[in-house]
Amino acid sequence: MTHTRPLGSACVAAAVAALLLTGCSKPNLKDIGTTTDTSADRIAKLHTAAQCVRSHGIQNFTDPVLGATGQVFTDYRPLQDAASGVLRSALSDCEQQLRAATWNPQTQPPAPATLIAAGVKAARCLRQNGLPKMKDPNARTAYVPGHGFGLSADELPPGADKQTAVVQQAFRACRTLLDDEIEASQLNKLAGQ
Numbered sequence: 001m002t003h004t005r006p007l008g009s010a011c012v013a014a015a016v017a018a019l020l021l022t023g024c025s026k027p028n029l030k031d032i033g034t035t036t037d038t039s040a041d042r043i044a045k046l047h048t049a050a051q052c053v054r055s056h057g058i059q060n061f062t063d064p065v066l067g068a069t070g071q072v073f074t075d076y077r078p079l080q081d082a083a084s085g086v087l088r089s090a091l092s093d094c095e096q097q098l099r100a101a102t103w104n105p106q107t108q109p110p111a112p113a114t115l116i117a118a119g120v121k122a123a124r125c126l127r128q129n130g131l132p133k134m135k136d137p138n139a140r141t142a143y144v145p146g147h148g149f150g151l152s153a154d155e156l157p158p159g160a161d162k163q164t165a166v167v168q169q170a171f172r173a174c175r176t177l178l179d180d181e182i183e184a185s186q187l188n189k190l191a192g193q
Helices: 009-021 040-055 077-081 084-093 095-100 113-128 165-173 175-184
Strands: none
Touching: 040 084, 040 095, 084 095, 113 165, 113 175, 165 175
């Protein structure tokens, strides 16, 4: 959870996915599937796929990390920030490498238990400090690696935004717990490292 808990991280992730699933016939990464492969060969394939995406115009896209059961965690924000044509082209041109790695870089595995636990503590604190509509996150709650869970508009007091005094006061009061959530959402922590 960031100190300003980004509004709508689930909406942003959905928009990125929708961009690829509408208006173009390629790539069709949604059907890549899953695997529990944690071998060095798969790690190399993940690196190759990420390198391909970088070489096709998304230079700041980092290598993903592999969890203990084959789940792939990645910072998808560079994909969100890329121009739609650049994104479509990169993912289309790299489809072969992405399929070889069994990886759709626009999806995240469910939130791990350690991140959920940190998020629940932060949400509880925020509820106790002026944001009574804060919901506890669960495995299906959208998160952003390195930033934690988002804050939706319906969790704010009427007429408030993240810069409103009551929201800022809640963030200050819960700073340590928000920092714990941010730490739990780091890629290496998500992967159990």
